[in-house]
Amino acid sequence: MTILWIEVAPKVEMKKEVAVKWPESSPSLPEWLATQPTQDWEDTFHRDGCLTVNNILTEDEVRIYKDIYTRMLSGEIDTRRHRHDLGNHVKQVSINQENICQIMWPSEYIEDLLKGPLHTRAEAIAHVVLGKDCVLDFDMLISKGPHTNTETPWHQDESYWPDQPDKRAASFWVALDESTVDNGCMWFVPGSHKLPMRPFRPVSEGHHVLCCDCSEEEGAPRPLKPGSCTVHHGRTLHYSRGNTTNTQRRAYIVNFRPADMVKFERDHKFDHGKSGVDEIILTHKEVQ
Ligand SMILES: O=C(O)CCC(=O)C(=O)O
Known part of the structure; x- marks a missing residue:
């Protein structure tokens, strides 16, 4: 799920105020990759169009990402420029929290976040399943707070x-909390990547979020332990x-x-809200 082609504001370079220190115990990328089932990733991704990678992050690494996430959600790291409610097509369920909180470009706020294990290992997996010409297009946080009870529509x-x-693309959804059916884990329809696209439409009139017809009967849930991901x-x-549930679901x-x-997108002035998500926030206000 991302933001539709919106006109971007003039680019302002952001100063990264917060730095991160990675655990010395983390394996190097080649060491980590050497222990992974790379052939199985490739075969499964091509067959099913979805894949589970267990333990892309260690427990120590998860702790670091969770700390950054908590500071962004609480507002201690001010991400308002990139933060909005992806679930604002329905009435806000809980007064003080978004139905679905989306923060685009978290890596813009933290020095060296792009050099961390999540981005570098995901890139290595993308090279295996898509090809070595693939690069990061964007990163984002999507969290569902306790009892926000808002589904992300099929799309x-x-x-x-x-x-x-060139339609090659891979999205890595890394669970920082355990993700379960009840707190909003991802569901996929395996094999649907090989079929024609389904007709799609805005989730409500004029809204930027898109959806299509599909149902749980066609797919299956992918619960994840913290530190594991789907692709x-x-x-x-x-x-x-x-x-x-009573707890957070942070991805x-x-x-x-x-x-x-990526160049094609940027040439069309599309940067996944890097310069700010103001237009989306305006849509939010209209809905409320
Ligand atoms: O986190 C979610 O609920 C939805 C995420 C999603 O649609 C995506 O990553 O493409």
């Missing part, structure tokens, strides 16, 4: 960028239920596609 990410000539192709049908998402296609 295919490709509906947001249907005109790209899905840009055409794979996916969705998540709302969070009906860190990174998206990779061919470098040429």
Whole structure:
């Protein structure tokens, strides 16, 4: 799920105020990769259009990402420029929290976040499943707070960028909390990446979030332990239920596609809200 082609504001360079220190115990990228089932990743991704990678992060690493996430959610790190409610197509369920909190470009706020294990290992996996010409397109946080109970509608990410000539894309959804059916884990329809795109539409009139017809009967949930992730192709049908539990469901998402296609997007003034998500916040106000 990302933001539709919006006109971007003039680019202002952001100063990164917060630095991160990675655990010395973390394996180097080649060491980590050597222990991974790379052939199985490739086969599964091509067959199903979705894949589970267990323990892409260690417990110590998860702790670091969770700390950053908590500071962003609480407002201690001020991400208002990139933060909005992805679930604002329905009435706000809980007064003090977004139905679905989305923070675009968290890596813009933290020095060296891009050099950390989440981005570097995801890039290595993207090279295995998509090809070595793939680069990071954008990163984002999507969290569902306790009892926010708002589903992310069924959709295919490709509906947001249907005109790209090269459709290779992989989205990594990294669970920082345990993700379960009841708190909104991802659901996928395996094999849907090989079928024609389904017709899509805005989730409500004039809204930037897109959806299509699909149901849980067609797919299956992918619960995850903290530090594990799913990887899905840009055409794979996916969705998540709302969070009906007492606890947070926090995911860190990174998206990779061919470098040429990232250039194609930027040439069309599309940067996934890097310069700010003001237009989306305006939509939010209209709905309320
Ligand atoms: O976190 C969610 O509920 C949805 C995420 C999603 O649609 C995506 O990462 O493409």
